[in-house]
Structures are given as structure tokens and as C-alpha cells.
Amino acid sequence: MSTGYSLEKDLIIINNSKYSDIEILCEDEKKLYxxxxxxxxxxxxxxxxxxxxxxxxxxxxxxxxKTSAMEIILEYIYTGSIKEESLIKDNIIEVFYAAITGLSGFLL
Structure with a gap:
């Protein structure tokens, strides 16, 4: 489907370098746009x-x-929800910590 038919789908531009004006660099050297x-x-x-x-x-x-934690945070920021399968034992603590510290404990 092309753009212009669904505002909701058009605005889901998570990690899209074409529409990016900032990069989030994670410790594993992965970039999120x-x-x-x-x-x-x-x-x-x-x-x-x-x-x-x-x-x-x-x-x-x-x-x-943490790349996995930031991906979950961005998923919520862009969509207003988080897929249950995104939350796994290895990343749920980092996401929770980022949420209760307002990200300030993580952003460098």
C-alpha cells in the first residue's frame, strides 16, 4: 500500500533512516534512526x-x-503499545529501569 491512505500507517516510521534527523547509538554499535x-x-x-x-x-x-530496551521504548513512543513478545526476561529490567528513571539513568 502506498502512502497517503492511512495516517496511522504513514506515521509508523520507527528506525527509518529516510525520515531520521537523529541517531541513537547503542553499546553494541547498532544505530537506531x-x-x-x-x-x-x-x-x-x-x-x-x-x-x-x-x-x-x-x-x-x-x-x-541497551539496543533491545531502546527498541521497546521506541515501539511504545511511536505506536502507543508494546507487543507482549517484545518483552523478554533479558530486556524487561532495562525497560523498567529506563521507565522509572525517565531514561536519565540510561542516556549518556
């Missing part, structure tokens, strides 16, 4: 990080230690 406006609109933490902290507002990259 994202849109600053969407991250900031959906998360006060990202809003402060990307638009209110002077240094960060000009950078095109931020760091995060």
Missing part, C-alpha cells in the same frame, strides 16, 4: 534532552546502552 519531533512530542525526557539542553539540541546523535 529516529525523528526528534516525534520523540519530543511523545516524551518529556526526550523533549528536554533534544530541545532544551543547549548542547544536545545541535547534536545529531545520542547514546543509549
Amino acid at each position: 529516529d525523528c526528534k519531533a516525534i520523540l519530543a512530542a511523545r516524551s518529556e525526557v526526550f523533549d528536554r534532552l533534544l530541545y532544551n539542553w543547549m548542547k544536545k539540541s545541535f547534536e545529531k546523535q545520542i547514546s543509549f546502552p
Whole structure:
């Protein structure tokens, strides 16, 4: 299906370098491509990080230690839900910790 027929499907642009204006670099050197406006609109933490902290507002990259945890966080930011199969024993603690610390415990 081409674009323009479903707003919901058109806006699900998780990890799409074509529409990205920021990269999240994870400790395993994997890059996640994202849109600053969407991250900031959906998360006060990202809003402060990307638009209110002077240094960060000009950078095109931020760091995060756990790829699997950030992928789950981004899934929620972009879709408003998380697939149950995404949460496994190895990543659920990191996702929970990021949630209760407002990501500040993870973002480098």
C-alpha cells in the first residue's frame, strides 16, 4: 500500500533512516534512526534532552546502552503499545529501569 491512505500507517516510521534527523547509538554499535519531533512530542525526557539542553539540541546523535530496551521504548513512543513478545526476561529490567528513571539513568 502506498502512502497517503492511512495516517496511522504513514506515521509508523520507527528506525527509518529516510525520515531520521537523529541517531541513537547503542553499546553494541547498532544505530537506531529516529525523528526528534516525534520523540519530543511523545516524551518529556526526550523533549528536554533534544530541545532544551543547549548542547544536545545541535547534536545529531545520542547514546543509549541497551539496543533491545531502546527498541521497546521506541515501539511504545511511536505506536502507543508494546507487543507482549517484545518483552523478554533479558530486556524487561532495562525497560523498567529506563521507565522509572525517565531514561536519565540510561542516556549518556
